[in-house]
Amino acid sequence: MEDKKTKVLMTTDTVGGVWVYSLELCRALAQYNVQVHLVALGAWPSPAQQVEAEKIPNVTFYKSDYKLEWMENPWEDVERSRKWINCIYQTVQPDIVHLNNYAHVEEEWTAPVVTVFHSCVQTWWQAVKGVNAPHEWDRYAKIVKESLEESTVVVAPTEAILKRAKDMHHFTSESKVIYNGRKISSEAQKPKEEFILCMGRMWDEAKNLPLLSKIAERLPWPVYVAGEDINPGTGVKCKFKNIKFLGKLSSKEVQDWMQRASIFVSPTRYEPFGLAILEAAGNGCALVLSNLDTLQELWHDTALFFNPEDEAEAEKTIIRLMESPNFLEELSIKSRERAKNYSAEKMAAGYNSLYREILEKEKNLMSI
Incomplete structure (x- = not known):
């Protein structure tokens, strides 16, 4: 055999x-x-x-x-x-x-x-x-x-x-x-910058990206979304304020953004696993995630969690991390270590x- x-x-x-x-x-x-x-x-x-x-x-x-x-x-x-x-x-x-x-x-x-x-x-x-x-x-x-x-x-x-x-x-x-x-690249990491990264299709109800749009203006750092803002089914552009769309990125471009992002946020309502979250963790992003049983199973004690239906809780959780550089660094190290399990x-x-x-x-x- x-x-x-x-x-x-x-x-x-x-x-x-x-x-x-x-x-x-x-x-x-x-x-x-x-x-x-x-x-x-x-x-x-x-x-x-x-x-x-x-x-x-x-x-x-x-x-x-x-x-x-x-x-x-x-x-x-x-x-x-x-x-x-x-x-x-x-x-x-x-x-x-x-x-x-x-x-x-x-x-x-x-x-x-x-x-x-x-x-x-x-x-x-x-x-x-x-x-x-x-x-x-x-x-x-x-x-x-x-x-x-x-x-x-x-x-x-x-x-x-x-x-x-x-x-x-x-x-x-x-x-x-x-x-x-x-497989996470072992290339030298880039210095972390003060911005939030998220991935997903704006028109996908499960991804829940409008939540980020609603709280983005109250966050001290800019919010970038790797994904397109035009619904391919209808051709209609999604109208969301306060977030910057990066469009469809190549895998190399995604990695570049993840290596530079300090925080990766996933406000999803449904996530059986989350390959983008894993890639972000492997690139040293501190994780702020929806409190789902699947994500708790994978990232318990290495990420912060919030109710994806609660804007105030999401905002508070993200700001808590931004205001504590030591805690941010601690979660970045923990997420990178946990990513090795996957x-x-x-x-x-x-x-x-x-x-x-x-x-x-x-x-x-x-x-x-």
Whole structure:
């Protein structure tokens, strides 16, 4: 098993954090002799994304613009993508199928299936709206439940989101937590500057960025948001005062801003893990975060927390940190240390161990 390449058929999408997660994992799996056939859905990859994927030596990259199951009127595309992925499966004959979306488990597949619960519409709706998703999402919910139920193992990036997934979808498959990871550059750090950084799409209700806009004028330091202020769905510019939009940044530009920012704020209402928070911590930002169970699990005693529905509490928490340079430095050091727990290397070790464990079980079953 040590010398033999393990072939993994992995899905990803080009429109969210799953892309960053997938590429980090692929790179880190190379040391375990894992060959990944990476299948992209959601939208055609940008030229930069394509170059990024094709640069990874242990990756064979397949691209499409098939809609994902959470997108508007996706079902025709979902059916086409199922057939397309099944063709790739039949050609590649992978040892493991690793799904980062739902709706693609095929009955005739003999390879074990690992499905990662990154998020879902139902848990998002509960967290953001405080109610269950409306009935138009019933078909989607059925697909998610079936996909999780038909998986050999369901992986989640935190204990807290795994519990919510189980409570919501009532699946009985084996489950496991493997924390997401990032490879943080060990380049010399830049001197910290007096500004606040945040990341996210202004029109995404979950990100809750209007809260920052409302309190920004009362904060002594400027607030920068890495992200665009134009809604791609409507073309309408979001009108928020007191914050400076940086637009869509390359990964190198994001790192530059994070290395210089003193404080990283995330006012999100829903966050199964938070790769941007991890990257900010790895670059020495002091963290001020929404008081969510997922974020408490990862960053307890290394960050300050506030109620994402309470502007006054958010403002008070951020100002407390600005007014105490020693405390700010202490949290910066703590967040950088904690970030080491969530490295790309540890994530890959966890997945490689899971793949091998599953394959060993399959081998033993076949020999009975």
